[in-house]
Amino acid sequence: MMQDNTAASPAQKKRRRITVDPITRLEGHGKIDIFLDDKGEVERALFQVPELRGFEVFSVGRPAEDMPQITSRICGVCPTAHHMASTKALDDLYKVTPPPTALLLRELIYNMFMLEDHALHVYILGGPDFIVGPDAPAAKRNVVGVIEKAGLEVGKRVISMRRRLRECIAMLGGKVVHPVFGLPGGVARGLASDDLAHFREVAREGLDFARFTLQILRDIVLANDDYVALITGDTYTHRTYYMGMVDDHNRVNFYDGNIRVVDPSGDVYARFPAQNYLDYVAEHVEPWSYVKFCYLKPVGWNGFTEGAESGIYSVAPLARLNAAQAMATEEAQKACDEYFATLGQPVHHTLANHWARVIEMLQAAERIVELVHDPAITGSEIRTLPTAIPTSGIGAVEAPRGTLFHHYETDEKGVLTKANLIVATQNNSARMAMSVEKAAKDLIHNGEVSDGLLNRIEMAFRAYDPCHACATHALPGQMPLIVRLRGIDGAVLQEYSR
Amino acid sequence: MTGPNGRALVLAMGNDLLGDDAVGLHAARMLRCVAPGHVDVVETGEAGFALLEFMHGYDHVLILDAIQTLECQPGSILRYSREDFTALLHPSPHYAGLPDLERLARQSGLHFPTHIAILAMEVEEMRHIGEELSPAVASALQHFVRDALQVLISWNGVS
Known part of the structure; x- marks a missing residue:
């Protein structure tokens, strides 16, 4: 149940900032800032995540063979995905x-x-x-x-x-x-x-x-x-592009294959080995977020917009099914047929x-x-x-939350000189930001904020199963949701907690 | 000990690549050398419902973790009990806490520990990837281990 702890005058309510902040005692997680205009309508909703710093600095100078262990320790949620993407990057590094x-x-x-x-x-x-x-x-x-x-x-x-x-x-x-x-x-x-x-x-x-x-x-x-x-x-x-890994027959594969991308109509846009990811994936930076927003490089960044002209794409289960032509197993294929028959194809x-x-x-x-x-x-x-002299290795898997890329460069002894990860949630970040904003705009009117509305907005990003800190663990128990309404000067007008 | 398996669990939580966040893991490694024979010491980087799998079967569980209240000096050791978390409703199922674990266990007919103690050290830095503890936390580590040992001994005394 939400509580309104302080009252605000009508004048104060003119332009407000609502912060949805599931704070843990240990570390920050996703936070949503919702800015309302003078009519109480949503002007903009920003989905922010805390920054995890220093991974590249930590990695450089270490033997590449350590990376499957190191990267799996980054994240308590999907260690196996990091471990496997890293292992595949090492295969590529040593050409074995x-x-x-x-x-x-x-x-x-x-x-x-x-x-x-x-x-x-x-x-x-x-x-x-x-x-x-x-x-x-x-x-x-x-x-x-x-x-x-x-x-x-x-x-x-x-x-x-x-x-x-x-x-x-x-x-x-x-x-x-x-x-x-x-x-x-x-x-x-x-x-x-x-x-x-x-x-x-x-x-x-x-x-x-x-x-x-x-x-x-x-x-x-x-x-x-x-x-x-x-x-x-x-x-x-949202009508966006979709990305997922497929086998030789364009069927969903979580462990290995080519990356296939379809456009908002479901037509194939690209199919490439993970090693070519830099030809297709670029990152856009916004001043309000630590997350870099991935987009399709050949299409370009066109802001947080939908459609074939916008390079924004999505990963994770919905995207994987869209990006493939079939499931790889019989019963899953039957279930998939039912899914597309009900929702259309591709599913947006x-x-x-x-x-x-x-x-x-x-x-x-x-x-x-x-x-x-x-x-x-x-x-x-x-x-x-392995016998080859290492220079560069790239590996990818489909993590539960979407395509995960590991990219290492080393000297001739296999000591890292560069490391880059694109994690699943990052691939999804632009579409996720759009989802949160759209839900906020559809559900908040006249400045009315209720528990149910906030849940509907949270639902938008929960569907992606986002995993932001890549280090999530928490002292169990105390995770209050705090919602703050702020005036333009930053002063707290109202505070809700539950 | 009265647990079904007759043993007590020390569950140390943290990420050993995130600086002070690993203080519970460091304590666990020291504790393992000195803990009584009936105590299992487990380190984990997991959270939420995954923890139920570790706790299942034990009657006495001591959780060691890092905390950042910003209300006391780094290195301070805070103690909580199961009751400290009773009234809370989590806003998102992503952040399942002890009350949720207990409800899930009871609802499903699984055994849940009757004695849970939580020792958490106030920490300074856990956003930078690195394996070093900050000085204040490192110097308080032995006190953390001592306090954990005292909890275990007190349980042994009453059982």
Whole structure:
């Protein structure tokens, strides 16, 4: 419940700044500043994130081989994505191709990570919006609400499934957060034949779990007309370019392939290897944000605008499904057909990210089953030793939150002289800023701000599953939402807290 | 100890690439050498619901972390209990806290620790990537370990 702690006179309300700031005790996270004009209409909404400084300085002078460990430690949320993108950058740096078994093992670990990470978002992070419903009271918009709606067994099942997947990841790669798995040219550890039965059992459970999740989506979300109307409503819709990784048949692939980009009509705009990313991806700087806004270099930066003339693009589940021509597995393809039949193709509705995420869970689960039944998965040849003299290496994967690029340059001994990362959320930052502003403009009128309205604005960026600090952890418990209305001189006119 | 597995958990949270943010991890590494045999010391860079997976099965959990209240000197050690977080409703499911973990556990029929203590050190710098602790935090580290040990000993005494 929001509280209005101080009163403001009508004159004071003329031009106000509203700050939506989920502050943690430890570190800042995303913050939204909403500026109102003299009529109480939204003039501009700025989505800001705190800056994490010094990564490049920290990296330069270190051996490139350390990067899969270092970069996975940056982020407690998607360590496996950083670890794998970094490992692939090392393959490229030393111009070495891992043996088939190593590639299968990497893909296995990666799909297990995608499945458990997407599960966390579907049920715990986005679920309160998507499963409980956007208009539910704040007290219900949490995981307890999800369990009430989806059934008592759900919570236990989510926790158990994630734990079992993470145990498998740990069996091969050590700790989940600090994996020691990928090496240039291969992996550090193979899958023992004795462990195969366990992996197959977890794979089967994972597939059941993904099917169960799709059913929940159908029963609770898609059966609700109001919800479908919200997803397809204009508030959350943008016509932009979409980017995602695809295999040789233009099917969704999380671990490897070419980067494919489609335009707002769904026609292919570009298809390129990750090594050419600098020909396509450029970064725009705004004075109000630490984040650099990615855009398609050949199209150009045209401000925060939609359409084929604007280089703004999107990544993450919605974008991946748009950018590919098909899913890579049978059941996921069926689910994808239903998705496009309902929403059109390409899908421009931001909130459909949740649905796309469930379809991706299914693909990850099916692919895991395929991989643990591939006879080569227990092969003993797991590394090709690198021999080339290093100069430059670029690697990319599809992180749960979208395309992730790692780019290293080194001296002839493999010591880093330059490091550049483009993280998934950065690829999405321009569209995310547009989503927040559009939601604010559609939902705030005459200066009226309520708990429900702010939640609708927060929903816009939660759909992207943004991960900003790349270092998120928090002392559990105290995360108040503080909303400040400020006058032009910066003085606080009103303060809300909950 | 009365926990289902008869053991106590020290859960140290932090990012060891973010300067003072890693103070809990540093403390955990020192504590591991001196902690009683029934204590498991775990370091993690994770947050939110992932922590439930660590805490599940323990009755006594001591959390070590960094904090920035800006209300006391860096190096100060603050102690919180489970009750300090009772009344809070988190605004976004991204920032799930102890009350949410407990509710999820109870709702799902999972065991949740009955004794939770939180020791957090006020820190100075955790925005720059780096592995060094600031001087005030580094010099207070031994006190952090001592306080953690006292919590563990007090639990052992009552069990």
